[in-house]
Amino acid sequence: INTFRIAAIAGDGIGKEVMPEGLRVLRAAASRFGFALELREFDWASCDWYAQHGQMMPDDWKEQLAGVDAVYFGAVGWPATVPDNVSLWGSLLKFRREFDQYINLRPVRLFEGAPCPLAGRKVGDIDYVVVRENTEGEYTNLGGVMFAGTEREIVIQESVFSRHGADRVLRYAFELANSRQRKALTVATKSNGIAISMPWWDARTDEMARQYPDVRVDKQHIDILCARFVLQPQRFDVVVATNLFGDILSDLGPATTGTIGLAPSANLNPERQFPSLFEPVHGSAPDIYGRRIANPIAMIWSGALMLDFLTQGQGSGRAAHDAIVRAIEDVIRSGPRTPDLGGDAHTEDVGQAIANQV
Amino acid sequence: INTFRIAAIAGDGIGKEVMPEGLRVLRAAASRFGFALELREFDWASCDWYAQHGQMMPDDWKEQLAGVDAVYFGAVGWPATVPDNVSLWGSLLKFRREFDQYINLRPVRLFEGAPCPLAGRKVGDIDYVVVRENTEGEYTNLGGVMFAGTEREIVIQESVFSRHGADRVLRYAFELANSRQRKALTVATKSNGIAISMPWWDARTDEMARQYPDVRVDKQHIDILCARFVLQPQRFDVVVATNLFGDILSDLGPATTGTIGLAPSANLNPERQFPSLFEPVHGSAPDIYGRRIANPIAMIWSGALMLDFLTQGQGSGRAAHDAIVRAIEDVIRSGPRTPDLGGDAHTEDVGQAIANQV
Numbered sequence A, B: 001i002n003t004f005r006i007a008a009i010a011g012d013g014i015g016k017e018v019m020p021e022g023l024r025v026l027r028a029a030a031s032r033f034g035f036a037l038e039l040r041e042f043d044w045a046s047c048d049w050y051a052q053h054g055q056m057m058p059d060d061w062k063e064q065l066a067g068v069d070a071v072y073f074g075a076v077g078w079p080a081t082v083p084d085n086v087s088l089w090g091s092l093l094k095f096r097r098e099f100d101q102y103i104n105l106r107p108v109r110l111f112e113g114a115p116c117p118l119a120g121r122k123v124g125d126i127d128y129v130v131v132r133e134n135t136e137g138e139y140t141n142l143g144g145v146m147f148a149g150t151e152r153e154i155v156i157q158e159s160v161f162s163r164h165g166a167d168r169v170l171r172y173a174f175e176l177a178n179s180r181q182r183k184a185l186t187v188a189t190k191s192n193g194i195a196i197s198m199p200w201w202d203a204r205t206d207e208m209a210r211q212y213p214d215v216r217v218d219k220q221h222i223d224i225l226c227a228r229f230v231l232q233p234q235r236f237d238v239v240v241a242t243n244l245f246g247d248i249l250s251d252l253g254p255a256t257t258g259t260i261g262l263a264p265s266a267n268l269n270p271e272r273q274f275p276s277l278f279e280p281v282h283g284s285a286p287d288i289y290g291r292r293i294a295n296p297i298a299m300i301w302s303g304a305l306m307l308d309f310l311t312q313g314q315g316s317g318r319a320a321h322d323a324i325v326r327a328i329e330d331v332i333r334s335g336p337r338t339p340d341l342g343g344d345a346h347t348e349d350v351g352q353a354i355a356n357q358v
């Protein structure tokens, strides 16, 4: 019998509300599909913990996670007490970097019954995956302020790209596109405005493209690409982007499917040298926290991606993944639904319904 | 009698198709509202010119523009022959910087008769203005490549922000918000991920906000902000953003109104020390060039913004602006319409119809 050792980190705000539903569904899947779960829950990586300890995570966080197969992660951020850059750099972004989770996979899909904000779109019209570089690029704390506090203040912010980092995410995306029927890869760029890194990113793309003659590659500037996510979503299959552009596209894409409350993500270290991390795309949503109306589906779907990854898409993990996704489809179609989907159910009603069906 | 000296620069691709329609409408407005136009047309700032001269503009471009009140600009870019960063840095981006056009104003508005891609939205639901910083920030050619051409290649791209630059665009946006009925200002940020410049941008916002107690300020991370442009467009009134984020938002916003073929922009030097520049948001669109199907409305509306700015919103300029916008409204409602609006008219049919009505 397979045993998965999972670290469950709920974080802040609605992270604490959706996590129990994610775990509920994982437990249901374990008993149905015959695998064992060894869950360890942690209260650090949260702004509450920060309030007590002056930092987001304990110094020995890596030791505490020793032997863990994956991290199941809620959401972090409580800007009223801890600035977002402090809380995120001290938790989620640390995981992504120090566990070298260089692929952030974010599927975007329109479900039957979801309140699609786009007119006349039906299931199948929006169905693509965003592959986001997850460790470098625009997200840095490099640079500084000169003449600080004066009228002459100048701020430099450095983005850092490496061939190592660009090539591995591009390769992953080309492989993924190549393995799919449409073999269409969109590459986000902004080489007309950002004059050093982006022309270089284009050149890395062109170089990689030579190795994948069957993949149709379409480089698009991020501005018009965002426009097309709205105007022509059916055009997309696999979309690869730098850290920042991937962040933007993977909130915008789910918005076009009705709610970002559905969107899951897989922060992968594909070589499995470090644990991968699975989390909803949405944040901690302080504005709705405490009302038990957060949609747990993004959390639950992220759990399904975790099982799939842990079993390399084989056997019981794949079966459990598929069963969870089917249950999600049914619940979006028939309810119960949280308010973001037009219903009035509570978070736990949705979790319970999906767990029951699994 | 007022005389406006206008430099008309068509540029590349559909810039050459929409410019004649823009000029046609300006001429009609001049004869109707009793002002004179002194037009000077230039063929430089185009990739054709580059092919002959090895650069985008002549060395004495500023002298050639001496005495001009405003630049009326089509679109630049022909990536098949000149890389986009070369063509844009050699033309449009040079104007913005060297003429210190630090405000890029981009109104976004849903018109009756436009094929809105958002379900259930009606006129009035989408009506806001993006105020984009236009001279600094993420658009730089600073940085470089280390270990170039090897596996160890590292690329640094620097963004540069100044208090001077941030404060003037924030002040403009706060003033604008304060002058409007809703007094709601949204500030795009990404301070949770981009750890030096964006927390600093937030701090500049907070500082400025203290001077405008009546303005409701809402800082939103760019990812969720893009999502809300789709999910809750009625929420926005004035949106202020850095150069890159403003670029993204001002393509995405118009996309939600049916087509980026409508969106105008005003690149302003508010102090009038240098000519301001008026251009459509869309690019040169090589994919549709030559078929005479480009929508000239963005170009024409940009001309209206130009007249309004040149007369400081007074007298005949304001009247001409309003008449052009009314004609645009009528033509979108009743046709003729180009294919992006669901019609089958040609570029010049639309220009002619608007000119006739003015």
Ligand SMILES: CC(C)[C@H](C(=O)O)[C@@H](O)C(=O)O
Binding pocket: A192, A193, A223, B088, B247, B281, B283
């Ligand atoms: C062509 C390009 C450099 C330009 C920009 O990014 O500023 C355009 O997209 C715009 O929005 O005016």
Ligand SMILES: CC(C)[C@H](C(=O)O)[C@@H](O)C(=O)O
Binding pocket: A088, A247, A281, A283, B192, B193, B223
């Ligand atoms: C919370 C924030 C730092 C994070 C990001 O920008 O990566 C989030 O938006 C995401 O998409 O996972």
